[in-house]
Amino acid sequence: MPRMPLVVALCLTAFAGTVLAQPDAPARPGAPVRKLLYPADPLDVPPALKPHVERLLDPDQKPVEPGAAKGSGVYLRVLSRRHALDGAKLKSGGWVGARPFVFLTVPDAARGRDLLGTLSAIGYDPEEILDIEKGVEKVAVVFAYPDTIRAGAPKDGKRPADWDRRVYPATWDNVFALADHLTADKDRWTVRPEGDAFVPTKLQFRSDKEAAFATGFPDVGKARVKATDYAALWETGGADWVYRQLIERLFGASEHFRGDGRTKLTLVGKRNPRVGFPEFLGPNAELKDLPAIAVVGLGAIRVGE
Structure with a gap:
């Protein structure tokens, strides 16, 4: 909720x-x-x-x-x-x-x-x-x-050979592309019915069925998720809301994710909503x-x- x-x-x-x-x-x-x-x-x-x-x-x-x-x-x-x-x-x-x-x-x-x-x-x-x-x-x-590891998303919309070694602007399109790329490779995800553990290099699905749902979710559904407010998706329910929840769990894209490459300022008092700071999605790495x-x-x- x-x-x-x-x-x-x-x-x-x-x-x-x-x-x-x-x-x-x-x-x-x-x-x-x-x-x-x-x-x-x-x-x-x-x-x-x-x-x-x-x-x-x-x-x-x-x-x-x-x-x-x-x-x-x-x-x-x-x-x-x-x-x-x-x-x-x-x-x-x-x-x-x-x-x-x-x-x-x-x-x-x-x-x-x-x-x-x-x-x-x-x-x-x-x-x-x-x-x-x-x-x-x-x-x-x-x-x-x-x-x-290079900064910047490809401009031609195609999957580059080094897609997993890029830092992307945190946009909806890039989140969707990363979800597709990661779930297309069985070595990049795992199934944990009991819940998440610390597996920093893999997506964690609850079941093979959930992974198949993510893989097969249509572009028209992604377009609706991208264009619809979080609360409205929740109220409507259905497959779009299930996919939105999945993106939140798999990537940490909370209800405050703007999807335009900028953070959302969550405590701005009486000020009008403002553009946030640059936001990126980068490949995970060990600190050492x-x-x-x-x-x-x-x-x-x-x-x-």
């Missing part, structure tokens, strides 16, 4: 006061300064990441207007600290995400914003923040892929295999009276 973000946002505001009233505001006076958690020495930050990391660590930085942010080949992924680090080292067996392709954004999404503002800037639901992320230490993983990586502490959401 769809969440009710407006109602939950009001409840959050009642609990957390002014912290939620201005999610785009820079850190409050006296707020903890962000720390570089990895590498331990700032001099060891890879040159390609250094300006991005320095801006994230600077408490005097002002928030970047989302519509002005652009991709540069350096990406940001917000993770729980325990999934990224083991003490001062990268976590053994740690990955960028839990799925074969993961949602990414630009470091500017966290620049000049506290943790709440960062989470809302990348599309976290207020209910998620309150129920799941409260008290969880979060980090910003800033990284670049190896040269073998990334040629350039830095981890910046973002703190935790603390909710009190």
Whole structure:
């Protein structure tokens, strides 16, 4: 069932006061300064990441207007600290995400914003923040892929030979294409009737029948899913809603997924809806295999009276 973000946002505001009233505001006076958690020495930050990391660590930085942010080949992924680090080292067996392709954004999404503002800037639901992320230490993983992974989707609409080594704008068409490519290869998906486990390189279906449904879902149905609001799909039900739920589970494309290559800003107060930050789908990777990586502490959401 769809969440009710407006109602939950009001409840959050009642609990957390002014912290939620201005999610785009820079850190409050006296707020903890962000720390570089990895590498331990700032001099060891890879040159390609250094300006991005320095801006994230600077408490005097002002928030970047989302519509002005652009991709540069350096990406940001917000993770729980325990999934990224083991003490001062990268976590053994740690990955960028839990799925074969993961949602990414630009470091500017966290620049000049506290943790709440960062989470809302990348599309976290207020209910998620309150129920799941409260008290969880979060980090910003800033990284670049190896040269073998290229940015940009093919323009001719055809499946390139290196389709699994590309970073795509997070659009509906690219999500549909990735779903088709991954389910077409039996080695890229598995069946787990009992529910998901940590299998970061494969899609996880509940049954062979579900996999066949995903493979055979028609283009006309995808067009309806793309054009129809999440709540309307839920209310109507049927195959379109089943496929929409499947896309949400397989890729993490929540009800706030815009499908236009930009994040949805989930806590904007009285402002009119605005364009979000650049959003991408990139191939999952082990943290240790990334040629350039830095981890910046973002703190935790603390909710009190």
